[in-house]
Amino acid sequence: MPVTILIVEDELAIADSIAYALRTDGFVPRHVSLGAQALQAMRDADPATLPALVVLDVGLPDMNGFEVCRQLRQFCNAPVIFLTARSDEIDRIVGLEIGADDYVTKPFSPRELVARIRVVLRRLAPPAASIAPGAAAPAARFEIREAEARILYRARALELTRYEYLLLKALCERPGHVLSRAQLMDRVWADAPDTLDRTVDAHIKSLRAKLRLVDADDDPIQTHRGMGYSLAGT
Numbered sequence: 507m508p509v510t511i512l513i514v515e516d517e518l519a520i521a522d523s524i525a526y527a528l529r530t531d532g533f534v535p536r537h538v539s540l541g542a543q544a545l546q547a548m549r550d551a552d553p554a555t556l557p558a559l560v561v562l563d564v565g566l567p568d569m570n571g572f573e574v575c576r577q578l579r580q581f582c583n584a585p586v587i588f589l590t591a592r593s594d595e596i597d598r599i600v601g602l603e604i605g606a607d608d609y610v611t612k613p614f615s616p617r618e619l620v621a622r623i624r625v626v627l628r629r630l631a632p633p634a635a636s637i638a639p640g641a642a643a644p645a646a647r648f649e650i651r652e653a654e655a656r657i658l659y660r661a662r663a664l665e666l667t668r669y670e671y672l673l674l675k676a677l678c679e680r681p682g683h684v685l686s687r688a689q690l691m692d693r694v695w696a697d698a699p700d701t702l703d704r705t706v707d708a709h710i711k712s713l714r715a716k717l718r719l720v721d722a723d724d725d726p727i728q729t730h731r732g733m734g735y736s737l738a739g740t
């Protein structure tokens with residue numbers, strides 16, 4: 507499956523050279539020029555094309571890259587590589603631990619950046635499940651890593667938004683139990699009292715799409731018409 511990389515950079519020449527190097531290396535580049543566009547792109551992305559990594563310029567016209575990263579971290583775990591113009595910015599990145607995975611100082615070689623992207627993606631990739639053909643599937647499909655706010659599905663880390671994470675966690679905590687939309691709204695959207703039934707349904711839909719990316723033949727979330735949802739017993 508092609509891997510999408512989001513480039514957030516207001517200098518078109520730099521963005522173009524990164525996009526070219528990415529394409530040459532088999533990635534699908536996506537480019538935006540503003541921090542707000544980057545946040546929106548990550549929030550609205552279809553699960554199938556959700557960028558796997560963000561290349562983020564620190565000096566953007568509307569907000570600085572650190573702030574973009576801070577806001578991104580509130581709903582997204584995708585790795586971030588900063589592009590910095592000045593070496594003194596590096597001290598801030600290293601010192602502030604704002605959730606960046608690497609940084610590159612301008613001017614840089616786009617091919618070097620792509621090599622760094624590969625390293626970060628490899629480092630974060632969960633180990634491939636080593637199941638022999640015909641062998642029984644592992645007993646537990648889901649593993650909740652609460653400290654990391656992550657859920658592993660068939661030993662692969664899911665890239666979930668905050669509400670998707672909370673929703674799947676709520677279902678995982680009571681496998682086999684039917685949870686109504688009202689119950690899910692109470693647990694997952696406690697901070698958003700105006701949530702509608704269809705918000706729950708929309709998040710179930712995006713969650714299912716992400717689970718299908720891991721295992722196209724499995725649909726562990728069951729719909730109970732007029733009642734709610736349950737997770738198939740693990």
Ligand code: CA
Nearest residue numbers: 516563565566
């Ligand atoms: Ca810039």
